[in-house]
Amino acid sequence: MLPESIAAMTEELAQLGNPSSLHNAGRRARRVVEESREQIAEVFGARASEVIFTSGGTEADNLAVKGMFWARRADDPRRVRVLTTSVEHHAVLDSVHWLAAAEGASPQWLPVDDCGLVHADALRAALADGAHGADGAALVSVMWANNEVGAVQPVVALAAVAHEFGVPFHTDAVQAAAQLPVDFAASGVDAMTVTAHKLGGPVGVGALILGRAVAPVPVLHGGGQERDVRSGTLDAPAIRAFAVAAVMSAQRREAEAVRVAALRDDLVRQVLLAVPDAVLNGPPPGPGRLPGNAHFSFPGCEGDALLLLLDARGIACSTGSACTAGVAEPSHVLLAMGADEARARGSLRFSLGHTTTQADVDALGACIGEAVTRARRAAGSAAR
Amino acid sequence: MSGGVDSATAAARAVDAGHEVTGVHLALSSNPQSYRTGARGCCTLEDARDARRAADVIGIPFYVWDLAERFRQDVVDDFVAEYAAGRTPNPCLRCNEKIKFEAVLDRALALGFDAVCTGHYARIDDDSGALRRAVDPGKDQSYVLAVLTKDQIAHALFPLGDTPKTSVRAEAAERGLLVADKPDSHDVCFIADGDTQGFLARQLGSAPGSIVDADGTVLGAHEGAFGFTVGQRKGLRLDRPAPDGNPRYVLSIEPVSNTVTVGPAAALSVTEITAIRPVWTGCPAPLSPVECSVQLRAHGEVYPGVAWTAGDELVIHLRAPARAVAAGQAAVLYDGDTVLGSATISVAR
Numbered sequence: 001m002l003p004e005s006i007a008a009m010t011e012e013l014a015q016l017g018n019p020s021s022l023h024n025a026g027r028r029a030r031r032v033v034e035e036s037r038e039q040i041a042e043v044f045g046a047r048a049s050e051v052i053f054t055s056g057g058t059e060a061d062n063l064a065v066k067g068m069f070w071a072r073r074a075d076d077p078r079r080v081r082v083l084t085t086s087v088e089h090h091a092v093l094d095s096v097h098w099l100a101a102a103e104g105a106s107p108q109w110l111p112v113d114d115c116g117l118v119h120a121d122a123l124r125a126a127l128a129d130g131a132h133g134a135d136g137a138a139l140v141s142v143m144w145a146n147n148e149v150g151a152v153q154p155v156v157a158l159a160a161v162a163h164e165f166g167v168p169f170h171t172d173a174v175q176a177a178a179q180l181p182v183d184f185a186a187s188g189v190d191a192m193t194v195t196a197h198k199l200g201g202p203v204g205v206g207a208l209i210l211g212r213a214v215a216p217v218p219v220l221h222g223g224g225q226e227r228d229v230r231s232g233t234l235d236a237p238a239i240r241a242f243a244v245a246a247v248m249s250a251q252r253r254e255a256e257a258v259r260v261a262a263l264r265d266d267l268v269r270q271v272l273l274a275v276p277d278a279v280l281n282g283p284p285p286g287p288g289r290l291p292g293n294a295h296f297s298f299p300g301c302e303g304d305a306l307l308l309l310l311d312a313r314g315i316a317c318s319t320g321s322a323c324t325a326g327v328a329e330p331s332h333v334l335l336a337m338g339a340d341e342a343r344a345r346g347s348l349r350f351s352l353g354h355t356t357t358q359a360d361v362d363a364l365g366a367c368i369g370e371a372v373t374r375a376r377r378a379a380g381s382a383a384r
Numbered sequence: 385m386s387g388g389v390d391s392a393t394a395a396a397r398a399v400d401a402g403h404e405v406t407g408v409h410l411a412l413s414s415n416p417q418s419y420r421t422g423a424r425g426c427c428t429l430e431d432a433r434d435a436r437r438a439a440d441v442i443g444i445p446f447y448v449w450d451l452a453e454r455f456r457q458d459v460v461d462d463f464v465a466e467y468a469a470g471r472t473p474n475p476c477l478r479c480n481e482k483i484k485f486e487a488v489l490d491r492a493l494a495l496g497f498d499a500v501c502t503g504h505y506a507r508i509d510d511d512s513g514a515l516r517r518a519v520d521p522g523k524d525q526s527y528v529l530a531v532l533t534k535d536q537i538a539h540a541l542f543p544l545g546d547t548p549k550t551s552v553r554a555e556a557a558e559r560g561l562l563v564a565d566k567p568d569s570h571d572v573c574f575i576a577d578g579d580t581q582g583f584l585a586r587q588l589g590s591a592p593g594s595i596v597d598a599d600g601t602v603l604g605a606h607e608g609a610f611g612f613t614v615g616q617r618k619g620l621r622l623d624r625p626a627p628d629g630n631p632r633y634v635l636s637i638e639p640v641s642n643t644v645t646v647g648p649a650a651a652l653s654v655t656e657i658t659a660i661r662p663v664w665t666g667c668p669a670p671l672s673p674v675e676c677s678v679q680l681r682a683h684g685e686v687y688p689g690v691a692w693t694a695g696d697e698l699v700i701h702l703r704a705p706a707r708a709v710a711a712g713q714a715a716v717l718y719d720g721d722t723v724l725g726s727a728t729i730s731v732a733r
Contacts (some may be wrong), residue, residue: 308406308447326432326448327411346647378494 001199002354003217004244007301009202009241020225020233028191043246044194044209045183048114052208052226053239057174057195059219060208061091063169063230064191067216069099070169072138074217079138083108083126083167085118086336087151087213088143090321091193092172093332112143115283116151116337120161127165133166141169144176144192145303148320148333148349149184149282152180154334159188168214174198175207175300178353180288190214190317197237198353201245207239231371252354260352261291263361266304267350268294275372281334281347292352301375309371310348315364318349385409385438385447387431389556389563390503390544391437396559397440397543398501405501406441407446408488412455413574420726434563441560446485451487460484460574467610470637471712472684475572477528480504485536504529507545508537509722514666516723520548527682530716530726534665536586581611593642595620610641614732615652615708622646633708640713659715662698669693675714676717676724678702680709689716698727699727706732710723 004030019033041048052061072079079376086109099105110118140162145152155171160177162169170191177194195206222231257282279297283289303319320331330344385407387433398405405730409432439446459479466473488498505518506526518524525648575583595604604622632646633640673690709732717724
């Protein structure tokens with residue numbers, strides 16, 4: 001967390017008052033929430049009334065995908081198609097799978113290319129086709145930028161295509177929000193997920209930015225605190241810390257993106273120098289890729305062996321996701337991009353952020369070669 | 385780290401001894417149960433979580449290694465095949481040989497580690513490097529480790545061998561390990577409901593055959609010879625009692641004719657054993673008979689005897705008869721508390 005965000009949250013934790021209460025302490029807390037809402041709205045090019053606070057990205061994605069599906073189908077029972085991609089975050093992916101299993105939704109997985117990109121033509125073709133054509137479509141959901149391979153999707157073009165067919169468009173902008181200019185109004189999307197902890201704010205608070213014309217059916221029922229779309233006592237300390245982080249992250253974003261992209265480019269250079277047959281996954285570095293993302297396949301390695309070796313040297317990286325028992329699983333994103341299971345299992349993501357320094361990159365460059373050699377030996381021992 | 389008290393305490397002791405320790409939990413089932421039921425199972429999600437929490441308390445890194453496929457091939461499939469061949473395998477022994485001290489050890493060595501440390505109750509002699517019984521006779525696990533080769537033992541650490549189990553539990557509680565009072569594991573870990581016969585029937589299908597006496601007289605029927613173990617008395621469902629009124633026991637299982645032979649207890653006595661795939665870790669392969677103590681099953685009785693190698697086989701003569709010796713189990717030879725070697729029983733009479 002940014003120190004300023006920690007300070008704001010700490011100060012607010014000591015204050016009394018439920019933002020929904022009518023007495024003086026309640027009004028004070030309400031003022032903190034509403035000022036934060038306005039700041040967050042401004043950062044993301046939205047109106048304050050369009051910011052619905054949630055417990056984070058996962059809840060916002062669930063509300064958008066399930067809530068918009070239910071609302072659209074209630075208006076027209078033919079609308080059962082959900083158009084999305086197989087490279088989405090699990091919060092969207094598993095919501096769509098649940099809708100298919102429990103609510104009779106018919107998912108349609110838009111194809112991605114070998115960089116992980118969705119093309120607007122693919123969406124147009126999908127909307128024009130299928131049972132009932134666009135009349136059968138409930139919503140489209142495509143992430144703004146991919147969390148694993150850093151691919152920045154053509155969200156503006158995709159939203160425009162969806163609107164040609166009169167279908168609402170949701171985007172998960174959790175990864176994009178800290179690193180790219182993300183403007184809700186200019187993008188034309190109808191609903192957009194953001195979360196505080198990717199901006200240097202606390203874990204446990206986020207928002208669904210929701211156009212005023214969009215009225216999803218609630219997932220959580222209760223006091224109706226947030227536009228009758230989301231219930232639950234508002235967490236004023238976390239919301240204030242979210243706003244502080246959002247404002248600071250926006251102020252620093254441009255300069256920080258340049259700094260982090262330069263570090264990332266050097267990281268890619270050093271890794272490819274030490275391991276010449278490593279493959280950089282995702283789009284080439286540039287505007288099509290998140291500046292803080294590097295993702296490699298290391299042929300002949302198990303990602304979890306590499307992770308263990310790098311972890312022991314103080315380098316934290318990620319293999320993708322782990323199952324409930326803690327076993328590293330091959331990345332669903334890489335599999336969707338056409339990688340085979342061995343390549344997907346031999347992959348690692350390195351994320352750079354506001355705390356990353358050149359010394360961190362050099363430390364990785366200094367030990368990745370030996371780590372790969374050892375991981376290959378370990379994979380050889382397993383192959384018998 | 386299985387998620388139990390022994391491996392957690394062993395890891396903590398290894399840290400105390402100055403080693404750089406990394407906790408590893410083995411995922412041995414591709415679709416684990418959520419919760420433990422009683423003493424069964426060793427790789428539920430709850431066990432993985434318990435192991436992780438123990439590693440947190442000890443303050444060591446922790447990872448889960450997925451060895452489900454190796455475990456299925458080397459332990460589960462082998463277990464089923466052995467029963468199908470009329471033998472009675474010991475899967476724990478096989479798991480130590482093929483998983484913990486082969487798959488895990490090989491991977492660990494390749495990654496730059498020096499040894500695999502487990503919570504087994506056994507000792508390794510400081511001077512000779514030979515495997516020895518634990519000080520706690522009730523917990524001693526040298527029998528299920530006796531299949532290990534010298535090289536495997538050279539890369540093993542068993543920090544609990546010198547401590548009684550009750551002291552290990554007390555120590556775990558003192559160290560703040562929450563698994564201190566978790567029940568001990570028993571039975572076959574991959575048969576969660578404990579029903580080995582049912583598990584085998586699902587794997588091997590039903591194969592009706594006859595239960596006969598030594599003369600070949602048919603006394604009953606069975607649903608698969610693999611469902612029986614030498615020395616078994618219960619569950620035979622014979623049509624009529626023995627003429628002398630004494631109970632009858634399974635004497636042998638013949639997979640080719642799918643026949644189970646039963647007879648009186650006296651016929652279960654064994655003094656001559658032949659065993660295959662011998663491993664020698666406490667002495668060189670004995671070309672002439674050596675005096676030793678022989679253990680024929682986990683936590684089983686120990687018999688005085690002599691043993692020698694003949695070609696690829698180990699021959700054992702027991703000075704006192706053993707009862708109900710099943711092919712497929714290990715014969716482990718001891719000199720006092722030191723393991724001399726082991727081999728898999730092929731013939732007992």
